[in-house]
Amino acid sequence: MKCFGCGEVEPHGEEPAETSVRILPVGRAAWCRGVAPTPGVPGGGEADASVPLRRQTPTRVGGCCLAGLLPPPRGDGAPLHSGVPDTPLSDRTHRVEEEVLEEEVVLEEEVVMEEEEVLEEEVVMEEEGVMEEEEVLEEEVVMEEEVVLEEEVVMEEGGGDGGGGGEEEEVLEEEEVHSCPAEYAGESVPQALMASQHRGDPLRPQMEMEDLSDYSVYSQLTDEELLQLAVERSLSDHQMTSSSSASDPPHRPDPLTSRDNPNCDPFIDLYKALRRGEEVSPVQAVIMDGDVAALMDLVGRRCSSLMEPNHDGWIALHDAAYYGQLHCVAILLKAYPNSVNSWSLMNQTALQLAAGRGHVSCVDFLLKHGADPNIANKDRETPLLAACEQPNQAIVELLLKFGAQVNRCNVQGETCLHVACRHGQLNLCRTLLEAGADLNRKNIYGLQPIFTAAQHGHVDLINLFASKGADINGQAPDGASPLFEACKNGHISAVEALLSLKADANRAMKSGLLPLHAAVQNNHSRIVSMLIPLTSMVRVRHCGISPLHLAAEHNRDEILALLIQAGFDVNSRLSSDRSAMFEDRRSTALYFSVINGNLEATEMLLAAGADPDLDVFNPLLIAVRFCWMEMAALLLHYGANANAQIATEPCAFPAAILLRMESLPMLKLLLDHGCDAATCFDCPHGGKTHPPITPAWRPAEEMRASRVTPPRQCIQFCEAVSGSRSAGPIISLLLEYVGHIHLCSRLLDVLDRRSDWKPIKRKALPPHPLMQLCRLKIRHQVGVRKLKLLHTLPLPVTLVRFLHYDVQCSLF
Incomplete structure (x- = not known):
């Protein structure tokens, strides 16, 4: 390495002498041995390890060139002079600096390349580790499935020995429970294991020696590991399902669940819960996976998590009923029989959850083991209401068999019959009526079941209720009848059925509207055709609004033609209170057509005899204001002022x-x-x-x-x-x-x-020109209306054109 100042090189291969020139690194530069770092005091000394070398001041000791260029400071802050005058750096010094910088750049690039190679090796090692972990997990899954199959075979063999097999299993389970020390009875599985290790209690070896058949691989996993395993199993099962053929369906722990409700998949529920960021507990993961062996292991250890409510107040039994895991429900009820009617924070029971999800086998099992079918949640919905909301005939019959009250209502005042009508369930309604459902019970909106059936157009239900004595012309608090609702919603078959049952087509709402108004407003032309012969013109006049007004307002040209053809008055006017609802005080159907710019409807009304000058604000002024030439010409042609x-x-x-x-x-x-x-x-x-x-x-x-x-x-x-x-x-x-x-x-x-x-x-x-004065006089004498008939007189065409201002005076 070269010195930063003089460029002297440190010898390699041997230890330099005390007086030899030696390179000491200072940050990214280097100084000679002759320039020793000084810890802030004059006179030299050893370098202070606590101060970075790049910040320490070099002191001249030997003959390095930099010693004279950079004298050390004194204690008072003034520089110490060594007798060598201060001179600027030479060109040689600049070259040395450039060489040193080039070497540093090369070194940095080599370090970066080495770091990248190390990172690539680490990534490869991590990928190999992930692949090994996946292989281990797949082997564990295979082992677990083999254990479950062996246990099912053992259970089937034990069940075929007669009634004594069940008693022996109960005795064995009680012995297993008593074999666990009492001090661990209230702890979860991971907590009990950790406590046994700290206390020196051989909990696990003792239990394994007493009953090896109850051993499960889940007993050594923590709550977090159980959750991870459940997620991995669900994902692996999903991959197996997608890769398998239709003739070889994947194995499910609970075949009864898929038979009861094929649309309910616990793995999909788990996936949705994870996507929403919801916390899935280990117990919930076991139940969703339908892992009977793991659940039996938890029950045998009296795991406290099975009875601890989650943030919704659900315990393990609620989860098992919700996901339709019949085997899990049976295990939990056998272990905790008093939890059959446990409530959640919303007062939901396991029976209500199972009924709402359509799990017939779970509902049957819960009812046979003491579940109350009349417990309602905070919305006052009973299991029977839940079964009608998700229509399930079998569950409804089970609940009625076990004493479910058929006329209980929810917070909306709806009974089971209302709910079944909304879904159009004919057989379900028959079952409810046979069980004593009240046909005339009203909800909080004053609607009877037949009203609900008419709203949704269920003809079979209308005929059924009529045969049972329902009021065909019963009205809601606002005066609407079943016929009005059927006309408004366009249920043609329901309208035909109600009219055949002598429903009153002239029964108006409190607002005065008739069923015909509802059909016109919602553009149901076929229903309009059925109602026109049955609607009284006198009742229409008393309504304060004609169906023509609604047809023109909503641009129902086809219906407008039907009404005009049927003889409805085209000059009927809105009542004063209805006209006051509009800022321009409109009153005729013609005004609605004009302001909508509907030229065809305007022409139909004018041709039928509509007066264009009845409104307070003349319709012609509307056409003129918007510069609608054709509309204005049409109105003027029919005599608009x-x-x-x-x-x-x-x-x-x-x-x-x-x-x-x-x-x-x-x-x-x-x-x-x-x-x-x-x-x-x-x-x-x-x-x-x-x-x-x-x-x-x-x-x-x-x-x-x-x-x-x-x-x-x-x-x-x-x-x-x-x-x-x-x-x-x-x-x-x-x-x-x-x-x-x-x-x-x-x-x-x-x-x-x-x-x-x-x-x-x-x-x-x-x-003024005489011809102009004569034209004005003739037009005044004939009148505007008769000017339109000039072409019928035996007059020259040029004269007629002149009188109509088609020819200028100078051209006559």
């Missing part, structure tokens, strides 16, 4: 001009159909000075009926047009539909803004 006014926005000229004067095609359409243009030039100020213009008028406000603000002053045309950029063309078009008029001073000021508008001022001055 082009001079309609707005009650909340009075003006001295037609309101339609106020709403859309900027659109010249719309303005011409209005003028062609009788809009009075002369009123636009009737200014009360004339040639006098006009008052200041009021604040800017907002067109959107004319459609709102204000109850608070007083009516505005009458708006003049000159005031409205003065703010428009198209004022000149608007005034010019209006002048063609008037005779002798005078422009007020404000209109003259408006026309003076642009030079190209000056001819418009001359157009207003007399004399």
Whole structure:
């Protein structure tokens, strides 16, 4: 190694002498032996081990070049001079520094490469260790399955010897329990093992010597190891299931469970629990896995975890019933018979959990061993209600056989018959009725079972309840009947069944709506066709709203045509209270169609005789405001008033001009159909000075009926047009539909803004063309409505076009 300063090299292979130059590392640099680190005091000395070498000050001792360049400090902070003057570093020193830095870079790269090789070797070793652990676990699983099979064979052989076999097993189990010292009786398996080791008690050797047949590999595992084993077994079983063929189904510890409820898989439940981050206890893992041998081992050791409730208040029996592990339920009930009716925090019993999951064998076993079928949870749901919610005929019959009360209700007031009706279970409803279910019991919403059956369209149940005497026309607190609900939900077969049973089609709700209204609103055209002949027009008029209103509001064109064809009044109006619900005080079906922009529905209503001028806010003004040319033309064709006014926005000229004067095609359409243009030039100020213009008028406000603000002053045309950029063309078009008029001073000021508008001022001055005056006179005498019939008279086509403003005066 070279010195940082002088570049002298330390000899290799022999120990240098005391006076030889020796390299001492200082951080990433190195100093000669002649430069000894000084622990902060003048005069040299040994290096302080507590201070990093890179921070210690070198002291000149020998003849190294750096000794004179970097003198050591004094005790007072001033540098000590050794007689050698301070000089800058030479070029040789710079070269030495560059060589040293290059060597350091090479060394660092070699160290990094060595570290990467070590990491790769560690990764390979870890992978080999994981593979070895997986092989060991697979061997353990095979051994456990062999032990379980041997125990099942032993149990089957012992059961075939007669009734004495069971008594002998009970005696053996009692002996095993008594063989365990009393001081370990309340401890879990891992706790008992650890305590026995600390106390010097040969617990495990003693138990293994007394009964080797009860030995299990789980007895040596802690709670955490049991959980890990359960997870690994579940995953390995899942892999075996996916790889095996359909003809060779995987083995399940409890075949009765899959036969009772094939959709219930404990391994899926375990996987979901782990995905949700829920804590699965070792006991729960054993039960979910259906490991009978491990559970018997825990029971034999009187493991306290079997009776300790979890965060939901469940004990081991609840888990066994929930997952449908019949063998586990039998073992736990035999060990703890008094736990059969134990409650969870939600007052759930094992029977209710098993009934709700559809485990028939578990329900049967629990009932035969004293489970109470009438214990309800905090939602007042009994096991019978749970069995009806997840419809299971066999469980319902078992519960009824053991005395379950059939008319108990939950917090919603629903009985088992309500629940069975909701699911459309005909046989289940028959069973409940035979057991004494009340057909007229109402829930908290006042609904009977037949009402629930009609809501969901269960025709068989409607006929069954009707045959048992149910009220077909019974009403809910809001007045709805079963027929109303069936019509609203579109159950055609249910409607037919109710009508065949003489259900009243004119029984209205408290809001006045009939079943026909419900069918129209929800677009059930077939039901509408069935109800139209049975619905009274008098009852419709008393409702305050016609089915036509609902059809037009919701754009039900097909139903609208049916109602018009059936003779419903197209000019029927909403009642005052219903009209007050809308800000624009709409009242006719035509208004609904226009404001929806439904041209076809509007044409159907107008063709059927709908009056376009009945509403407070004329429908024509809606079309003009949104510049719907086709809609406006259709309304004008059927006689809409082009001079309609707005009650909340009075003006001295037609309101339609106020709403859309900027659109010249719309303005011409209005003028062609009788809009009075002369009123636009009737200014009360004339040639006098006009008052200041009021604040800017907002067109959107004319459609709102204000109850608070007083009516505005009458708006003049000159005031409205003065703010428009198209004022000149608007005034010019209006002048063609008037005779002798005078422009007020404000209109003259408006026309003076642009030079190209000056001819418009001359157009207003007399004399006016005689042909224009004659056209105006003829149109006034004939009238707007009769102008549409001019083409039927023997008149020249050019004259008819001229009168309709299709030809200009100069072209006649």
